[in-house]
Amino acid sequence: MEADMKPITEVAAQLGLEADQLELYGKWKAKLSEDVWDSISQRPNGKLILVTAMNPTPAGEGKTLTTIGLTQGLNRIGRTAAAALREPSLGPCMGMKGGATGSGKAQIVPAEDINLHFTGDIHAITSAHNLLAALIDNHLFQGNVLHIDPSRIVWKRALDMNDRPLRQIVIGIGDNNGTVREDGFLISTASEVMAVLCLAADMADLEERLGRIVVAYNIDGEPVTAKELRAVDAMCALLKDAIHPNLVQTIEGDPVFVHGGPFANIAHGCSSIRATRHALKLADYVVTEAGFGADLGAEKFMDIKCRKGNLQPAAVVIVATVRALKYNGGVPKQELLEDNADAIQSGFVNLRRHIENMRFFNVPVIVAINRFAADTEKELTQISELCAELGVKAILSEAWELGGEGCRELAQEVAELADGSSADDFELLYPDDMPLVEKIETIVTRIYRGAGVRYRPAAKRALQELERLGVQDLPICMAKTPYSFTDRPTVLGAPEQFTIEVQDVRWSAGAGFVVVLTGKVVTMPGLPAEPAAWRIRLDEAGHIEGLS
Template sequence: MSGVLNASRNSAPSGLPISQIAEGLGIPHSAVLRYGHDKAKIDLQYLEGLERNPQAKLVLVTAISPTPAGEGKTTTSIGLADGLRHIGTRSVLALREPSMGPVFGIKGGATGGGKASLIPDAEINLHFTGDFAAIAEANNLLAAMVDNALHFATVDIDPRTVTIRRAMDVNDRALRDVVVGLGGRTGGVPRESGFDITAASQIMATFCMATSLEDLGERLNRIVVGRSSQNTPVTVADLEAGGALTAVLRDALAPNLVQTLEGTPAFVHGGPFANIAHGANSVIATDAALKLGDVVVTEAGFGADLGAEKFVDIVSRQTGLEPDLTVIVATVRALKYHGGMALEDLGTPNVARLEAGLTNLDRHVSNLQKVFGQHVLVAINQFAQDSPAEIEAIEAAMFKRGVDVVLSNHFGRGGEGAQDLARAVVSALEVPSHTTYCYDDDASLAGKAQAVVQRVYGGSTVSFTAAAARELARLEAEGWGKAPVCIAKTQYSFSTDARALGAPEDFEVNIREVRLSAGAGFVVLISGSIMTMPGLPKRPSACDISVSADGVISGMH
């Protein structure tokens, strides 16, 4: 379906009325909870009453290890969905909501680019339907109830063991480590704490793994907030906070429906980062798309060593949402970057540097095929400066591996420029993936980490600080040993050293901190210098954003 663009009050494209997009999916008006002209939530009870389309196929879009600017994975997902509609396939997108941290930080907006974009882009990049605010408020309500229980001693919690940190959706390194409870007897119990960015909070992970409102409430009650003086877990249920948290999140849990510039429907819901969380949109949104479409395009954040590994080992394992095909996005510039070319020179053709960087693409493809059982297609996100010789070098390398490579110019031409990619996807779906996992449920938590490091990253071993090893042993003893692991590490390298480009080998991954995400059902292992509260760059993207007198927002790239 191709939409006719209208002009909104700020002259930005507003697309078709969102009720018309919903109608095209067969959703009745009574189930469309509109947020103005161009945004809506879809009623959860309506969605729960639908059966999944038995013919629906799930396409997972991932990428090679990126440059700092990213390689257009979201743009490619949008372009592919538009391209599928161009060739007559009923496609639906299921994507993460952007976090304002990167929007105001180094990457800018996250609604695609060029002619492969979501609308209304400014609203989606900023407050959208208020989901991120609700998740932060639920998180901070929980933190407040923990400190209130400490103040009044109503629940036995050792203040040194409290694990819940406050959250906000802005990069702010000054809040990574703070002291709360100051101010004398009226201030509370002083203790060390800190802030996480909302996208890295346990509430976000729990929210995105929930399958229903009831399931969300049960997951929230399982969250461990600290330990008692007897060293036993203290949960949200012990604080009697689960009902209030569920109430705060009730409306947010309904998935958001928007559209692309071409009128392709898109569920945009939930937004955990893949470098410090599990990197996939909500299970509810993906499930809704599979009930309403024939081919669902979703994405997993950053490179396949992060987002795709976590999608399969965490999301697929827990929910059965297994990809029928995995598309890996590559760019000429990123391959040259991994071949040792300086960032400022990436626009200059250089086949030798590109060929040196092909080791990165090759390892990602090999991992997806051999470790995760995926049928793989490589999509080259085309830039104007890409030379024919560079494209041919990528095609030749993938031909040896038996993998198809498709050039796509969705940025410049929208769905029309992605038709070749769309046709290749439809053809590739005739040979489905047979999803396998990197490790068994019965492996120890340390063994699962070792499997990811060796089988996916190409490292030799994983080590743990003394504190991390103690926490792992305690979690095993308390019955969490069967949980999957979510390794938090840099997105720029297979290793924990962002400067180790290409496909490094035989390195050690050190786990310095372990956090239980009981609500989401996995254990987070934090490695290297990765931070759960990012900082802003020297010159943030926020410096480029402005608003005109008539309300037009510019500079949010």
């Protein structure tokens, strides 16, 4: 959709920022200068609103669309609002998902720039990650004074693309090319450097966190860090611009901070703490989202981002659709447009569980029904009535068709909900000092409703190693399929009494959490049979098409 964009200096002025407080990337994009925080840090925070959703389905739920529309709607009703979103990764843009900038009349722009290279942040993260990988193998080649055990190098290489064959590789083949060993790639959005950037308070914190990254273990079983490899200063040089939040706009000219892009199924799934903190000082309401369904993104938003950033959400918006409820009620994708009240009733168990889970954090909840053209009034009323039975309002969102105007009622209800909440009410799911195994079981039994956890030998060994090293006080980052509460993507609805299988456990010492890999989740996705890249092209005027 064509958009009449404002110069980014005008968008910044809506937040009280001067042109000289921006680092411009053309007319429509900018980074905030380092001195912005010093000028706003003593201001009170605005209200933080989290947008999450049901478990994703092939029909699409519209979480980013709703986040953008709600931000537009808040400004339409006279509130000062900004959005805080993640940066899209090239992998899913070229893979299954396509672009991640909203759609219809609820988009962020310039969409093509944001979806592709943007301001180069993910490229910088990829470069810093791979610099560290290169220094590890060079250290082995140059004599290995740190006595690194080549069989216990845990730092892979990274690429911002879905490239299945790179999951497992062998490097060092050939004369004088270094140590021959098994290695692999993960997607850049799963890199610990991405997590570090998104959780760092400032450049000094970034430097300290990068130094803590564990890249390998030596022959005595002790961790070897990026600091010991003398990698940190050069990594910081590569990240010196990437750490600054990016400012763009909605299709209606509302300010949007787009910064950081960790996946929620294999990483912590939230935009950067720095961008969120800046937004909270500059706007009365900040609407942010967490990746995938509430069982993954929202739980990590609460237990990792809010814990690390000392943030307190004022309200949670759960996005639901008629089609998603039918799908969770057992209706195949090709029949989702048919009227089926029984399937909505059956599929509502999925939405109910997400509502119940968000209440564990003691934050008020509202449901946004993202309306599609084929939805009937009868279906929409049925969902509203089912939510009302739980004491939750369900408000229609028509952001795709009407933009901010289609979110007026939602914005009004969300603002009132947020205004009436207290930051002191917010609760985390588990305390810092709970043992790692108990934290994992707490997430599995309370959020997923599983019966327990089964650990594969590699996971048992990893947990024993972390216990030996005294690592217990960190939050858990579950890597799990987003499509189900279980670790099996085809199990829909709200299953109970299942067992989650943990295949491995990884210590992200720089980020400050422990990654728990479950089921068959992988950290390097593959391309689908019909990649989104097939639809992307330049038209005769040089404009990019197909990034939807």
